[in-house]
Amino acid sequence: MTTVASILLVEDDPAIREGLGMALRRQGHTVRTAETGEEGVELSRSGDTDLVVLDVMLPGIDGFEVCRRLRAESAVAIIMVTARDDDIDIVSGLEAGADDYVVKPVLPRVLDARIKAVLRRRTTEPPRVDRFGALSIDRQAMTVTKHDEPIALTPTEMRLLLELTAAPGQVLSRQQLLEKVWEHDYLGDSRLVDNGIQRLRAKVEDDSAVPRYIQTVRGFGYRFGPV
Incomplete structure (x- = not known):
């Protein structure tokens, strides 16, 4: 069964933004998009968001600062998108409060699997x-x-x-x-x-x-x- 989620995609590259947005919608998700970090922060406050897919390199405030701002005011799930598979971006994103990360080029099926895994972790535990x-x-x-x-x-x-x-x-x-x-x-x-x-x-x-x-x-x- 497809996990349907309300996703905010923050990505400044039009081609990537459109491609990932279309792929996620085909998986049944509701997708809103933002081109800048500032816009991403505002959109996250303006409606229900289950998960944010957040690019690191953004005009204005970068993805790390967006992540810190989102984490300071909500427990929304965050997956960082980085262009580098090394400690610099990955550790910085995790320390800022991200739940997971994917490395560019992003494969839609991998991103969808990561989204579903993050959302499954919210399953309610038995009363205790x-x-x-x-x-x-x-x-x-x-x-x-x-x-x-x-x-x-x-x-x-x-x-x-x-x-x-x-x-x-x-x-x-x-x-x-x-x-x-x-x-x-x-x-x-x-x-x-x-x-x-x-x-x-x-x-x-x-x-x-x-x-x-x-x-x-x-x-x-x-x-x-x-x-």
Whole structure:
């Protein structure tokens, strides 16, 4: 079954914008487009948007700044589009709050698969509230509090926290987390996991330099606890 979503495509190249827009509409998505970063920010505020496909190189404010602005005011899913398959754009995009990325030239079927994977991660978990020290996780409401204060997590950060806390003390490899959280069922990019962990620690830990909750197991991956 086709996953139908309301997508905002922010891309300044007319040919790419038109081509990707047509391809996504053929998959059943509703697509709005923007040519500049400023226009993208405004459009995201003017209507319901499930996911933003955001090019890095834009006139005016670039994709990184757009991502930061969107993330500061909403939990909308964001997929960055970069022309370079290296750490510079990818890490910067993930640190700005993107959920995933694709590299140009963008294959429509790959982009559609990434969109569906990101949106599937929003599936509601069974009702359950878990408490770990100062952290409380409501798995039905998809909310987290620390010291009784709400924490704003992106959908990917929330899914990552849910996976880590599903079996406290169990070590999950980077590849396992890629498959469970990002739904990359191939040998994926561990930078997604490492940057996701870094962002999550900054929000849930009292001191991310000395993590109490999300622990690194060298040579294996990550585990949650003990707390």
